Amino acid sequence: MKKVITRNIPLKIISFLIAVLCWVMIMNISDPYITSTIDNIEVKTINTETMEQHNKRYDVESGDIISIKVRGKRSIIDGLKNTDFEAVADFKEMSMVDAVPIHVSPKQSYKYNANEIEILEQTQMMTLTLEELDKQTFRVNVRQTGEAKAGYYVTELTANPNIIEISGSKRKIAKIKDVVVEVNVEQVSNSYQVTRKLIAYDENGYIIDSDKLDFETKEVTVDVTVLPTKTIPIQVSAVGTPAYGYKCTDVVWEPKTITIAGEQKDLNNIYWLKQEIDINGKKETFPEKRNIEAILEDTYHGVYTLVGESNTFDITVKIDQLGSKDIPIRMSDIQVRNLDSDYEVIFKTLGYVNVRVRGVSGSLSEVSALTIRPYIDLSNYGLGTHSVTVQYKANEGLTIQPVTISVEVVRRE
Helix, strand or coil: CHHHHHCCHHHHHHHHHHHHHHHHHHHHHHCCEEEEEEEEEEEEEECCHHHHHCCEEEEEEECCEEEEEEEEEHHHHCCCCHHHEEEEEEHHHCCCCCEEEEEEEECCECCECHHHCEEECCCEEEEEEEEEEEEEEEEEEEEEECCCCCCEEEEEEEEECCEEEEEEEHHHHHHCCEEEEEEECCCCCCCEEEEEECEEECCCCCECCHHHCEECCCEEEEEEEEEEEEEEEEEEEEECCCCCCEEEEEEEEECCEEEEECCHHHHCCCCCEEEEEECCCCCCCEEEEEEHHHHHHHHHCCCCEECCCCCEEEEEEEEEEEEEEEEEEEHHHCEEECCCCCEEEEECCCCEEEEEEEEEHHHHHHCCHHHHCEEEECCCCCCEEEEEECEECCCCCCEECCCEEEEEEEECC
16 A cells, blocks of 8 residues: 555656646636726825924825726726725825825725735825915905895895904915805895805905815805885985076986885885985086985985995086066057956056066077066956056066056946
């Protein structure tokens, strides 16, 4: 038996080695080793607080997303994804050239043994840009988008808090022009409260990446006040007396109406906005601009809010110089009114009388006895001779000197 076991030992060893080699060859053919690239692996940063401890702010120039090459059996490598690896940059290992080594390792999984995966090009670098850390406070501006429902108006948008602190690199902080929270009020008709995210803008109106900034708070609460509206007329009247020989001939203003917002009980108590304009001693036409918001505040102390972008209205007061003109009036031009049907009139004043008419110089050229329509009213006169004042039915704006004529009322034959 011993002779059988020990017989041909070299041949048996060779046969065993050939068998092992065949097994290896078969395994490499069915499940060979391959090399593959895994892309888009996010790099996790740790111990970043060391930057702030040295009053520094960092920006990642490169290395926040990396690719790696791995080697292993096809059955394992083909099933790998970027989420199967952990990449870590420890800021405590930062070099003098502001670079941090990235350490990559496969995560443990039931699908494979981490030791079966070889990571080639093990060490990669995350490059940083370091700047001095800065902190500043900014006012929060509320930006309205959309319009309230017809008949309503957003009178106030109040952010709470309305001032916040933002920290970041000096370069990033210096770029901040405006800190805004946007609120959409489309078709609203009631006051409400909403929470919105803060947005930082640069001087060109572009959004600054919030990942590069540290806000004291990421969101603020905004109180939105919505009130009903009412449209009322503006009334302007001239007060005082122009210089001697001049007359105020017209007062015009634009717009004629304004729309205001307020509590309904307050809107029920306002019907117009009255204004007076002083013309004392004026000798020429003059304009005046008035601030509607200031008038509402001074008169009603914040009860009403002006609706619309324009907060002024324009007044023009027309002042014209007066002239005079003498008009001859014949007795036949004078109309007799309210005379008893049993009587008739005999004009004792013969020929004509001169009447002095004063008015705006430009309008006097068309004034005549026909246009001023002189008449006498005899409703209270009986038989006999009387001195009667001539009256006129002239256009407004004319001042006519009173004159008297002598007439005799007689019984009609």
